[in-house]
Amino acid sequence: MDRKVVVPGDLLSEDAKKSGDGTYVKDGRVYSLLYGLANYRDKINVIPLAGKYIPAPGDNVVGVVKDITFSNWIVDINSPYDGLLHISEFPKRIDAQEMSKYLRIGSSIMTKVKDVDPTMKVELTLNDRKLGKITTGQVIEISHTRVPRLIGKGGSMIGMLKKEVNCNIFVGQNGRIWINGGADDMDLALRTIHLIEKEAHTNGLTDRIVAFLKKEKGARS
Amino acid sequence: MIDMDETDISFFKDGLRLDGRRTDQLRPIKIEVGVLARADGSCYIEMGGNKVIAAVYGPREVHPRHLQEVTRAIVRYRYNMASFSVEERKRPGPDRRSYELSKVSREALEPVILTSYFPRSVIDVFVEVLQADAGTRTAGINAAAVALVDAGIPMKSMISACAAGKVADTIVLDPMKEEDNFGQADLPIAMTPNGDITLLQMDGNLSPDEFHMAVEMAMKGARDIYEIQRKALVEKYSQLEAPAVEVKACE
Numbered sequence: 519m520d521r522k523v524v525v526p527g528d529l530l531s532e533d534a535k536k537s538g539d540g541t542y543v544k545d546g547r548v549y550s551l552l553y554g555l556a557n558y559r560d561k562i563n564v565i566p567l568a569g570k571y572i573p574a575p576g577d578n579v580v581g582v583v584k585d586i587t588f589s590n591w592i593v594d595i596n597s598p599y600d601g602l603l604h605i606s607e608f609p610k611r612i613d614a615q616e617m618s619k620y621l622r623i624g625s626s627i628m629t630k631v632k633d634v635d636p637t638m639k640v641e642l643t644l645n646d647r648k649l650g651k652i653t654t655g656q657v658i659e660i661s662h663t664r665v666p667r668l669i670g671k672g673g674s675m676i677g678m679l680k681k682e683v684n685c686n687i688f689v690g691q692n693g694r695i696w697i698n699g700g701a702d703d704m705d706l707a708l709r710t711i712h713l714i715e716k717e718a719h720t721n722g723l724t725d726r727i728v729a730f731l732k733k734e735k736g737a738r739s
Numbered sequence: 740m741i742d743m744d745e746t747d748i749s750f751f752k753d754g755l756r757l758d759g760r761r762t763d764q765l766r767p768i769k770i771e772v773g774v775l776a777r778a779d780g781s782c783y784i785e786m787g788g789n790k791v792i793a794a795v796y797g798p799r800e801v802h803p804r805h806l807q808e809v810t811r812a813i814v815r816y817r818y819n820m821a822s823f824s825v826e827e828r829k830r831p832g833p834d835r836r837s838y839e840l841s842k843v844s845r846e847a848l849e850p851v852i853l854t855s856y857f858p859r860s861v862i863d864v865f866v867e868v869l870q871a872d873a874g875t876r877t878a879g880i881n882a883a884a885v886a887l888v889d890a891g892i893p894m895k896s897m898i899s900a901c902a903a904g905k906v907a908d909t910i911v912l913d914p915m916k917e918e919d920n921f922g923q924a925d926l927p928i929a930m931t932p933n934g935d936i937t938l939l940q941m942d943g944n945l946s947p948d949e950f951h952m953a954v955e956m957a958m959k960g961a962r963d964i965y966e967i968q969r970k971a972l973v974e975k976y977s978q979l980e981a982p983a984v985e986v987k988a989c990e
Binding site: 523525526527540542544549551552553554555566567568569570572598599636637638663719 | 779780797798799800809851853856857858859860888889890891892893894895896897931932933969972973976977
């Protein structure tokens with residue numbers, strides 16, 4: 519894979535049609551907008567190495583309830599913008615007076631971004647089987663820019679990880695990850711995720727992670 | 740500006756400056772990226788005797804609320820000199836000079852930041868001068884630009900800043916303290932690598948010809964600084980990788 523570290527303003531291509539994510543076109547040439555890794559495929563995409571999570575519709579995120587207003591829970595989603603979870607987006611009908619019975623301030627939830635409007639009002643939903651309140655396991659936080667690497671192409675990395683460490687894992691696009699499983703398994707999952715985070719910008723990562731897991735599991739048994 | 744006749748300082752010795760530089764030579768520069776763990780982006784820079792640290796936070800929620808803009812992010816820049824940064828203790832806190840420098844530095848960086856990507860938020864830039872030796876505003880802008888990039892903020896390009904000055908009727912690049920204090924003019928600029936100037940100030944007097952010469956010289960200095968900034972950023976992520984092929988900077 520052809521990758522290199524670029525900084526904003528770097529010339530990436532003379533062909534304006536190749537402009538992908540994280541790039542801009544000026545005078546028919548493609549330049550980088552971000553500090554990250556440039557990926558040369560049909561289009562040139564720049565994958566950021568840093569930055570804040572900006573919610574987009576359809577993203578799965580892990581959030582923490584930070585306030586309750588009339589008919590809305592205000593959810594911290596590790597972003598400059600707070601998420602709003604409306605009472606009608608809760609899987610069952612509940613009374614506005616009883617909102618705190620279901621989700622209190624400090625409750626963690628696995629949720630999904632339903633919609634984001636131009637003023638960055640973020641609407642969340644819990645209406646999906648895999649979403650809901652977190653009652654067991656633990657939540658860890660990594661940089662959201664490393665999430666694509668953790669998931670891998672078509673879910674290859676995360677699929678492998680779930681199988682290998684025998685844990686239930688929910689990856690939020692905002693960089694918060696919920697892990698549930700046996701104590702030793704969770705510990706291994708945690709260390710593996712931190713390794714992926716640290717080496718996210720390197721090539722051939724999945725193979726190295728497989729080797730790492732094999733070694734760790736060999737040491738345990 | 741003190742006239743040459745009133746001082747017995749001579750600025751040149753055997754065609755070289757007091758610190759042994761040629762007239763078109765920069766002071767040594769050292770840049771470190773990501774020196775602060777709590778900041779979203781940070782940079783420490785040494786330009787000669789200047790030691791400056793820059794921290795970037797954001798985009799984040801705007802406080803106080805009334806400063807918030809509905810369609811774009813606002814940029815706040817705070818230039819501050821530590822009380823121990825100069826020979827005579829500086830009274831701490833903002834003063835007329837640091838207000839001005841904060842404003843012009845912010846305006847030097849704002850044109851390249853894509854503020855429209857982050858409505859209702861703020862990007863905070865803090866620049867602390869730890870040691871001053873003339874040209875702290877340019878050092879601050881250079882550090883802030885690297886810190887902004889390190890924070891992952893989308894920008895059209897980098898910003899590099901450099902000053903030129905006039906001492907003993909000669910145009911010199913990157914004046915140090917003696918040349919700045921007793922020189923005839925100081926002209927700091929900030930620009931993008933392709934030559935769009937975002938800051939230009941002048942203290943003292945220059946003839947039109949001298950002015951053009953000084954601008955040309957400062958622009959060349961800024962281009963050299965850009966290469967150093969870029970190298971510092973690329974190196975941060977190159978430790979584990981085979982040396983990346985150098986990408987050509989935008990023309």
